[in-house]
Amino acid sequence: MAKKLSDILDLAKIDIVNKPITESHGLPNECYMSDEYINIERKKLFEEKWSVIGAASSTPNIGDVRPFDLLDIPLIVLRDKNNKIRVFHNVCSHRGFKLVQNSEKMQKFIRCPYHSWSYDLDGELISTPHIGGVGRHETEDFDKSCNGLKEVRSHIWMDLIFVNISRKAEPFEEFIKPLDSRWSEFLSKEDRELIRHPADHGYFQFKVKSNWKFAIENYCESYHLPWIHPDLNSYSKLDDHYTILSDDNSFAGQGSLTYNPSFLSKEKFNCFPNWPKSKLNHAEYIALFPNVMLGIHRDHFFAFWLEPLNNLLSIEHMEIYYVGDESAFSNKYKEIREENSNLWFKVLSEDINAIEGMQAGRNSPSYDGGKFSPIMDTATHHFHKWVATNII
Ligand code: FES
Ligand SMILES: [Fe+2]
Known part of the structure; x- marks a missing residue:
């Protein structure tokens, strides 16, 4: 089970940071050393906030696709056909393969290397080869339109790509x-x-x-x-x-x-x-x-x-x-x-x-x-x- 902050450090050490500067101490060592602490930080200070994951100009052309991992959270940055930067979770809707491993140029779609399901640059699932058995690429039990890539909330400011993964930030x-x-x-x-x-x-x-x-x-x-x-x-x-x-x-x-x-x-x-x-x-x-x-x-x-x-x-x-x-x-x-x-x-x-x-x-x-x-x-x-x- 994921550890709580109070399992990792004495919360009094955090409280003292918020005191007036003459009475306060800096953050304790655990905040810089503990593997368990960084999992909490990833959630609280990165996923729940607006964090930067790159510059829009590094993905300059329509169809450019770039993977980026934010503390191991796999993301895809791409430039869609309307020339807009979009960010998606970098995981296939089928068996969860990490879709994009390397930056790619001028793609029309993203194909999963595992069983070849493919997504367009809007994240829509467009192809599911043999999903209904050999030679049957559709099946009535499966709705492609509900199984596209999950988009990440993003915003470009001064060329920087900000993301809010939890979608809960202001x-x-x-x-x-x-x-x-x-x-x-x-x-x-x-x-x-x-x-x-x-x-x-x-x-x-x-x-x-x-x-x-x-x-x-x-x-x-x-x-x-x-x-x-x-x-x-x-x-x-x-x-x-x-x-x-x-x-x-x-x-x-x-x-x-x-x-x-x-x-x-x-x-x-x-x-x-x-x-x-x-x-x-x-x-x-x-x-x-x-x-x-x-x-x-x-x-x-x-x-x-x-x-x-x-x-x-x-x-x-x-x-x-x-x-x-x-x-x-x-x-x-x-x-x-x-x-x-x-x-x-x-x-x-x-x-x-x-x-x-x-x-x-x-x-x-x-x-x-x-x-x-x-x-x-x-x-x-x-x-x-x-x-x-x-x-x-
Ligand atoms: S995991 Fe992507 S197609 Fe199977
Ligand atoms: Fe300096």
Whole structure:
């Protein structure tokens, strides 16, 4: 029988997280170490929430089909004949074979390798060979129209594919409203339409030996900047940052007042046309819970999303976007795209030591979740409170 949270850890250790920051502790070791705990987390923090499973632009053409496992829940992302991204459970309605194993291009239907039942791109079951005996592909006891693929509730926002597997979360518009309102100051509706995912230097990934939560916790704070990112700290200093905490506890992060990297390329990226002129050097870095870390700047946007593989291993996917076709696709901007991608690759790879170091420390039985700086760690505490509130 699946274990309850109270079988895995002392619930008092979760309660204390929600106390005011000076009295609280961080999440206990079990939340980063226990195989049983992650099953609860999968249900409460991923299936019941809006979680990111990829970028729509990674499935660009009608008929493209891509499998994705969310903590072992097998899903299919596809682009249907109306050019719409759809997500389905990746399991055959017959004997439960996992239908799609590898990404496929330009499919008209999805055929199960086991007994060849086939589904169209709307998930409808269209073919059931020999179901009524050899040579009889229909049977009156079986209604194909009731046995299609099960669709997953999904929504595309800023090119990201969000899913709510339980179907019980609030409407997506409600979920995203606090962040949308905050960023309406920087990104107008028209400007959002301009984001483009380049074909080169627009994506990289890291595999990290750590629980996914450490990546979020590290992203929330700029406290580590002088020691982990000395180069970045030379032009975007610790004291040029401010903390961001959402009122509804759906996101947290930090902003910089001095975004102004210098590149060797003589080109400069096009900027969002309606970005406020008084805030050209502002940039914001926000973790939207559970699993995506976003960055906005006057001239590019990124989404750094997490794929937890198990409680000790995660893949970090970095998707970078530019403003309009020219910055994203033209040769003229290729060099600066590469420089910008290299810059983020360097910064984010510097964080890996920090993230993996925290994971290693959780093997210590003497550690009780640790203390927070009441000034520098408020955003990390915000995330811990989100976990503590939602895991119960
Ligand atoms: S399990 Fe898919 S056709 Fe039998
Ligand atoms: Fe960092």
